[in-house]
Amino acid sequence: MLLMLREIHCFTRVADRLSFSAAAADLGMSQPAMSQAITRLERATGVKLFDRTAREVRLTAEGKALLPYAEQMLESARAFTAEAARLSRPSIHLAYPPLVGTLAARIVRRLAGRNPPIGVELTVAGRGAAAQALTDGQVSAAILATPAPAQFVTAARFHVTVDHLAVPAGHRLASAQKAAAADLTGQVLLTPGTRPWTGLPGRSRMVADDDFAAALDLVAAGAGLLPIPQLLVRAIRRDDVRFVPLDAGDLRITYALAWSKDRVTPELMALVQAVQDALWTR
Template sequence: MLREIQCFAGVAARLSFSRAAADLGMSQPAVSQAVSRLERATGVRLFERTARQVRLTAEGRTLLSYADRLLEAAAEFSSEAARLTRPLIHLAYPPLIGPLAARIARRLAGRAPAIGVELRPAGRGDASAALTRGEVSAAILATPAPAPFGTAARFHITIDHLAVPAGHPLWARARVAPDDLTGQVLLTPGRSWTGLPGRPRVVADDDFGAALDLVAAGAGLLPSPQLLVRAVRRDDIRFVPFDAGDLRITYALAWSRERVTPELMALVQAVQEALWTR
């Protein structure tokens, strides 16, 4: 009966059997027969038909809202059934590269057949543990990745700014050089900044947001990539351009060598494509 209700709603929207038939990709006689079957099954006259016009009866207007809700529920049912049967990838990623993770998810959702992606923001330690336990299919990790994992699609994020707190002597500088960091505390989210002067202080793993709170509190300075500069607007922190040379963070897609699937290979391809295009 769902097809008959769809025809009823189509005719009610257009007040025309021929236009409803065109919308539904059916012949006009087939639509007319479907509406007649629904009228017989319900014992309700839905339309008043004349040679010149089609009008809803009072009973038809009452039933139309029920028909619309039923068709909406049927569409939601079909959508959810399709979601439940499509392959699903669980991807852990550092919050810093959230825009890239979103592009990857969109690419996989747009392919045929579609692959769903559950995104899980996580620092390196949590992501590695989840990957080991099989809770995620893959993870984007700062390199080097732990030895048991396979990797692909490496990419680099250049460090080109320094986050400094309000009132700091470097706040008003137009540009900072490595020599300016002598004696300063450098916050290092899960890594050390090789080759920079200053005293390193390791903070929450891959959590640049928490590190910025420490900067604002005067606990240290934070070498930062352009991705962070574009995403953050704070009055208590200034990102000063930083001549850091070849300082960068390298990331790669990592996965368990024991759990290689066609969906995982599609993920590798999607990551590579997302890196090549913007």
């Protein structure tokens, strides 16, 4: 039997309404056209779907058994259509670190609001993984902590202020109202990224791939202290770590949108503009 979606749709509407005329009205059809659709489906399946009298319409036992499958087929057809529409839209893949997830969401909304809309596939990735994905062509662009690798083009730079210090719950600074740079002398400072914290005393310990979550686990284990942006402080709740305001001057992380100069598309340029607009209006 060839797929008969229109007839199957008619079947589910009649089954729901138990009325050929009401089902026909729902679908903008005449009653004779509805009856003909059900007849075609019954002939194709070799199964009687309804018992019909002048006063009522009832599903047969066979009709009741087939109804869930009919509804499933229609749902699958709708999902197919929606996914095909999504795949037919221009799209772009963006890698970003968790720290700037709010910005990534704004970028997606901006591009979705264009005419025609541009779909964005988001991938959470640290600096190393994102740079490798860019190199391999797995993503169209990535938001990277600077300096980005020299082979990439960058634009739309922005800064994230680092104004708190994560310390273990039992540390001497855990109850402090504020920590100053001098308080960090002799301390191990965890550094998620590629460069030590500028202007801070203490000994740097690098944490691979700008992974603040992994760095916080090290803080809880007593392996060091972590300068951290308030953006993350607001989102994290841990009993084994305390967040103390940090007065350390103009401490910040700089990010930029990066892409390969060999893979420039109109969608990529629209992404660059969306990032710039999102930064300008935040």
